[in-house]
Amino acid sequence: MFFPLSAPPLLRFMAAAAAAAGTPPANMRAVQYDTCGGGATGLKHVEVPVPSAKKNEVLLKLEAATINPVDWKIQKGMLRPLLPRKLPFIPVTDVAGVVAGVGPGVKDFAVGDQVVAMLNSFTGGGFAEYAVAPANLTVKRPPEVSAAEGAGLPVAAGTALQALRSIGAKFDGTGDPLNVLITAASGGVGLYAVQLAKLANLHVTATCGARNADLVKGLGADEVLDYRTPEGAAMRSPSGRKYDGVVHCTVGVGWSAFEPLMSDAGKVIDITPNFSAMLTSALHAVTLRRKRLVPLLLSPNKADLELLVGLMKDGRLKTVVDSRFPLSDAEKAWQKSIDGHATGKIVVEMEG
Ligand SMILES: NC(=O)c1ccc[n+]([C@@H]2O[C@H](COP(=O)([O-])OP(=O)(O)OC[C@H]3O[C@@H](n4cnc5c(N)ncnc54)[C@H](OP(=O)(O)O)[C@@H]3O)[C@@H](O)[C@H]2O)c1
Ligand SMILES: *[C@@H]1O[C@H](CO)[C@@H](O)[C@H](O)[C@H]1NC(C)=O
Numbered sequence: 001m002f003f004p005l006s007a008p009p010l011l012r013f014m015a016a017a018a019a020a021a022g023t024p025p026a027n028m029r030a031v032q033y034d035t036c037g038g039g040a041t042g043l044k045h046v047e048v049p050v051p052s053a054k055k056n057e058v059l060l061k062l063e064a065a066t067i068n069p070v071d072w073k074i075q076k077g078m079l080r081p082l083l084p085r086k087l088p089f090i091p092v093t094d095v096a097g098v099v100a101g102v103g104p105g106v107k108d109f110a111v112g113d114q115v116v117a118m119l120n121s122f123t124g125g126g127f128a129e130y131a132v133a134p135a136n137l138t139v140k141r142p143p144e145v146s147a148a149e150g151a152g153l154p155v156a157a158g159t160a161l162q163a164l165r166s167i168g169a170k171f172d173g174t175g176d177p178l179n180v181l182i183t184a185a186s187g188g189v190g191l192y193a194v195q196l197a198k199l200a201n202l203h204v205t206a207t208c209g210a211r212n213a214d215l216v217k218g219l220g221a222d223e224v225l226d227y228r229t230p231e232g233a234a235m236r237s238p239s240g241r242k243y244d245g246v247v248h249c250t251v252g253v254g255w256s257a258f259e260p261l262m263s264d265a266g267k268v269i270d271i272t273p274n275f276s277a278m279l280t281s282a283l284h285a286v287t288l289r290r291k292r293l294v295p296l297l298l299s300p301n302k303a304d305l306e307l308l309v310g311l312m313k314d315g316r317l318k319t320v321v322d323s324r325f326p327l328s329d330a331e332k333a334w335q336k337s338i339d340g341h342a343t344g345k346i347v348v349e350m351e352g
């Protein structure tokens, strides 16, 4: 059941009053697509019922959401037949907001708690005024962490953290000072990876465009290469280091380019593996190679999200915000992500 945006003023007034009183209204604004392949122009502004929290879910009044490339890849149909599971689909999983209701079985949250959450990838829901989140992927947000900064974390920082762990990074001071290369260090994942690698005492070589070199250095990278120069494309460490690990955040560079740059047991963590990368990594695995390519798919979990929010609270990790758009301009935010030149996270805000 959909309410046209031109709902009678009295209905809209009653909805606003309910929101002010803390009771979720019946309907909300949302942005969805109803076919695959439409890009930014395929996004439609609609009014739909506010979802309700089921067992082990919390209902959130959203303040901010951030886009990950996977969100528009799903719309493009690149993850079919797995996703989108059904149409119309309200995209985006990474959100921050306030708890507006709790479902059965939820003990750790109460109405009014400020939180960061990752919504279920199969149901999405972040481009809306309200969304339901699994309680086990919802984390309290201290006042030091703004909604926009917190909403940047779930997928992008979670992936950076797990990629660094697969290289051997430790975040408790017990790790070795490994040498890592981070490609596309100016992107959503890359900027968190640079900061997290420094927290793990790693030596960081980073690739990005010249315009972002100072930013990436300022966040801790020891060496920065401009990917549009021959030296940058070669990715060799200016100080002659071999890499113990690569957090590979871009595409278009295959194993053969990395292989000569790696230390004896160096691992390339490919977060956007294509078919040939999957074959290479399978071959490396069955032949028990020490130097190898490893594909990584984020395994979302609450403990990691708590760790990341905690680092942000302590001022040790920050979100670089590329741009902010109101929900009414969601298609502009979507296009910005598709264009592939964001520096950090693209934020969509629900009010204002
Ligand atoms: N496996 C997983 O679970 C997982 C999780 C998250 C993301 N991903 C994937 O990882 C990729 C990166 O995600 P993201 O959110 O970081 O993307 P993003 O924020 O859209 O990345 C954009 C940045 O990449 C830079 N860039 C583009 N090509 C580059 C190159 N050849 N060398 C160096 N920098 C380059 C751009 O710099 P310029 O503007 O200067 O060109 C821009 O700053 C995406 O394909 C995404 O789908 C996978
Ligand atoms: C996968 O990516 C590598 C590196 O960008 C490229 O050389 C190769 O042609 C791609 N393979 C397929 C099957 O798309």
Ligand SMILES: *[C@@H]1O[C@H](CO)[C@@H](O)[C@H](O)[C@H]1NC(C)=O
Pocket (backbone or CB within 6 Å): 055, 056, 134, 136, 137, 300, 301, 302
């Ligand atoms: C979270 O709980 C759901 C059931 O509500 C379960 O299916 C899922 O595996 C759990 N996920 C995590 C990351 O604990």
